Amino acid sequence: xxxxxxxxxxxxxxxxxxxxxxxxxxxxxxxxxxxxxxxxxxxxxxxxxxxxxxxxxxxxxxxxxxxxxxxxxxxxxxxxxxxxxxxxxxxxxxxxxxxxxxxxxxxxxxxxxxxxxxxxxxxxxxxxxxxxxxxxxxxxxxxxxxxxxxxxxxxxxx
Amino acid sequence: xxxxxxxxxxxxxxxxxxxxxxxxxxxxxxxxxxxxxxxxxxxxxxxxxxxxxxxxxxxxxxxxxxxxxxxxxxxxxxxxxxxxxxxxxxxxxxxxxxxxxxxxxxxxxxxxxxxxxxxxxxxxxxxxxxxxxxxxxxxxxxxxxxxxxxxxxxxxxxxxxxxxxxxxxxxxxxxxxxxxxxxxxxxxxxxxxxxxxxxxxxxxxxxxxxxxxxxxxxxxxxxxxxxxxxxxxxxxxxxxxxxxxxxxxxxxxxxxxxxxxxxxxxxxxxxxxxxxxxxxxxxxxxxxxxxxxxxxxxxxxxxxxxxxxxxxxxxxxxxxxxxxxxxxxxxxxxxxxxxxxxxxxxxxxxxxxxxxxxxxxxxxxxxxxxxxxxxxxxxxxxxxxxxxxxxxxxxxxxxxxxxxxxxxxxxxxxxxxxxxxxxxxxxxxxxxxxxxxxxxxxxxxxxxxxxxxxxxxxx
Numbered sequence: 001x002x003x004x005x006x007x008x009x010x011x012x013x014x015x016x017x018x019x020x021x022x023x024x025x026x027x028x029x030x031x032x033x034x035x036x037x038x039x040x041x042x043x044x045x046x047x048x049x050x051x052x053x054x055x056x057x058x059x060x061x062x063x064x065x066x067x068x069x070x071x072x073x074x075x076x077x078x079x080x081x082x083x084x085x086x087x088x089x090x091x092x093x094x095x096x097x098x099x100x101x102x103x104x105x106x107x108x109x110x111x112x113x114x115x116x117x118x119x120x121x122x123x124x125x126x127x128x129x130x131x132x133x134x135x136x137x138x139x140x141x142x143x144x145x146x147x148x149x150x151x152x153x154x155x156x157x158x
Numbered sequence: 159x160x161x162x163x164x165x166x167x168x169x170x171x172x173x174x175x176x177x178x179x180x181x182x183x184x185x186x187x188x189x190x191x192x193x194x195x196x197x198x199x200x201x202x203x204x205x206x207x208x209x210x211x212x213x214x215x216x217x218x219x220x221x222x223x224x225x226x227x228x229x230x231x232x233x234x235x236x237x238x239x240x241x242x243x244x245x246x247x248x249x250x251x252x253x254x255x256x257x258x259x260x261x262x263x264x265x266x267x268x269x270x271x272x273x274x275x276x277x278x279x280x281x282x283x284x285x286x287x288x289x290x291x292x293x294x295x296x297x298x299x300x301x302x303x304x305x306x307x308x309x310x311x312x313x314x315x316x317x318x319x320x321x322x323x324x325x326x327x328x329x330x331x332x333x334x335x336x337x338x339x340x341x342x343x344x345x346x347x348x349x350x351x352x353x354x355x356x357x358x359x360x361x362x363x364x365x366x367x368x369x370x371x372x373x374x375x376x377x378x379x380x381x382x383x384x385x386x387x388x389x390x391x392x393x394x395x396x397x398x399x400x401x402x403x404x405x406x407x408x409x410x411x412x413x414x415x416x417x418x419x420x421x422x423x424x425x426x427x428x429x430x431x432x433x434x435x436x437x438x439x440x441x442x443x444x445x446x447x448x449x450x451x452x453x454x455x456x457x458x459x460x461x462x463x464x465x466x467x468x469x470x471x472x473x474x475x476x477x478x479x480x481x482x483x484x485x486x487x488x489x490x491x492x493x494x495x496x497x498x499x500x501x502x503x504x505x506x507x508x509x510x511x512x513x514x515x516x517x518x519x520x521x522x523x524x525x526x527x528x529x530x531x532x533x534x535x536x537x538x539x540x541x542x543x544x545x546x547x548x549x550x551x552x553x554x555x556x557x558x559x560x561x562x563x564x565x566x567x568x569x570x571x572x573x574x575x576x577x578x579x580x581x582x583x584x585x586x587x588x589x590x591x592x593x594x595x596x597x598x599x600x601x602x603x604x605x606x607x608x609x610x611x612x613x614x615x616x617x
Contacts, residue, residue: 039282039371040259043316098209101255104236109260 027077027116032155037148041109044102045141051099052138063136071147076154077114083144084110090137106144195222196267196275198229201286201375205315207253213281214251215243215265224248227269234263234281257281259317285374287312287321290344290363293383297350304353304387306346308363308380313344322368324376327361329354330384342368356389 031037065086071079087107092100200215215229229243229250236256243250259282266276292309312321325339325346339346353359363380367373418426438456 035371036260039317039369047316097255101209101236105258105260108236108258112258112260 027081027114029077029080029114029151031113032151034152034155036109036113037152041106041148042145044105044109045145048099048102048106049138049141051096051102052134052141063133063139065136066139066143071143071150076147076151077116079147080110080144081114081116083140083147084108084114086140087137106141110144195219196227198265198267198275198277200265200277200279201284202257202281203286203288204257204259204317204372206288210253210255211257211281212251212253213243213257214249216249220248227267227274229265230268230273231263231265234258234261282371283373285318285367285372287318287365287367287374287377289378290323290365290380293361293363293380295348295359295361295383295385297385297388299388302350304348304350304385306348306361308344310344310365312365318367318369318372320367320369321365323363323365325361325363326379327359330358330360350387350390353387355387358384358386360384 065082069079069082084107087103088111090103092103195217197218198215199218200213203212203214206212213231217224224245228245229252230240231243231252232240234257235241236258238256241252241254241256243252262278262280264276264278266273268274288311290308290310292307294307296305296307297303298305306325308323310321310323312318320342323341323344325341326336327339327348328334328336360382361384362382365377366375
């Protein structure tokens with residue numbers, strides 16, 4: 001009755017069930033064929049990148065956001081979701097209408113492609129913090145672009 | 159009762175008719191005839207003014223009273239939920255940068271804030287490109303073709319950059335006979351041979367989105383361009399100078415070929431492939447043939463032996479002259495000739511050898527040859543190869559006169575008077591020393607003996 005095999009039968013499956021939500025993604029991403037990203041989002045990201053003045057110190061500024069979140073395997077959708085939410089928090093610039101529209105298009109367009117659970121949304125709500133750092137924005141846009149390329153590469157391989 | 163029933167029937171009938179005309183429908187599908195009048199269609203134009211986009215809608219039925227009708231778009235917009243259209247005559251349009259360009263939007267016709275009809279549309283799927291412009295046609299004489307070029311504003315746009323263009327052209331005389339060509343670039347080549355010469359043509363261009371994301375409708379036609387094709391009276395007419403040169407060249411080549419064929423054997427081949435001269439034939443040609451019936455041959459088989467006789471002395475000259483005046487002896491009998499020949503053959507010839515000299519031959523009878531005495535016999539021609547040997551010898555040695563040029567049958571003919579007579583009659587010494595070196599005569603009696611010295615003498 002108390003054979004060692006019982007540990008494996010009754011111990012491991014619950015462990016798997018507990019860990020499964022941690023490993024799995026809460027978001028499902030659409031547009032993996034790349035058409036939306038290449039024809040709309042990438043154009044806005046490139047325009048925003050060209051509008052932001054490049055500062056040599058930008059790359060050295062490692063925000064906590066990037067320490068916490070990264071475009072890891074099976075976490076691409078989550079990262080994009082959080083990045084898009086971060087973009088949405090960015091304040092509008094008064095002197096550039098195009099900048100604001102491009103920013104909105106990237107964030108809103110990314111969110112429209114993602115189908116995330118309410119759990120993920122709650123996590124993002126907690127991290128709301130107004131940012132006015134163009135350097136952070138530039139890095140964030142680059143990370144978003146890199147993550148999209150990773151998703152499309154993975155979709156091509158499959 | 160009857161009247162009551164009829165009245166009720168009429169009332170119900172009227173109610174139904176009235177309710178149908180009012181547009182009320184329970185199913186909500188708005189399939190009423192009045193709702194059908196509000197059918198509309200829209201098209202979008204992206205980046206029509208900088209980064210501003212244009213969305214245009216219009217009713218399909220031009221007779222619709224659009225006085226109080228409005229259009230509204232909701233969804234797939236940036237930072238807003240809905241946007242209202244502007245009205246311009248019978249057209250409704252909206253010019254904005256707030257299109258998300260991702261996902262579907264809903265466009266509704268509103269009458270006093272009440273949605274009459276709505277349609278779900280995707281802005282990126284109803285794109286109508288701007289019409290091309292600046293159509294030009296340039297004729298290239300060297301290539302015999304027409305280069306058609308045109309311009310489009312989409313080359314400088316960020317979203318709808320890739321288009322499919324359609325070029326249509328026709329001869330102006332022929333109505334509705336348009337030729338269509340599809341291309342993705344803004345340059346087209348039309349071959350001259352596909353067009354009528356000296357004709358007026360009309361050409362125009364339109365475009366449609368050709369990406370995997372943006373779709374839509376054909377643009378408006380570009381303004382037409384008119385051009386005239388050049389005259390070509392004869393297809394492939396050549397330049398007169400070139401034609402003359404080509405004709406002359408042809409005739410020259412033909413003349414050269416004919417001359418080559420005619421003069422090949424006689425002139426050309428000997429120069430190109432000269433034949434090596436044959437030394438024997440050349441020699442024969444150089445030397446004169448001495449007389450008729452004289453066989454000259456270098457065939458070793460026909461070489462005749464040189465008769466060498468030993469002699470002791472030479473008789474006086476006078477006797478020889480006397481012989482010359484006498485007529486030539488008659489032809490000796492064949493038997494005696496044969497015997498003479500037989501007697502002369504063989505290495506072990508007896509000591510007394512007959513010696514043939516021209517003088518003795520003239521004066522004496524040939525029968526004396528048999529006896530071994532000096533006699534004039536009918537002698538054949540001696541071969542020239544033995545001549546050096548024949549000339550050798552002194553008084554005691556064998557000596558043979560070599561200056562014999564007698565052929566078969568010459569015994570009957572008279573020798574020419576200037577016959578050189580310088581040698582005397584030789585006598586044979588039976589005791590002559592040494593062995594005579596006598597070789598045999600040729601097989602034919604009629605063959606003349608000819609030596610090389612005779613050749614030189616005759617020359």
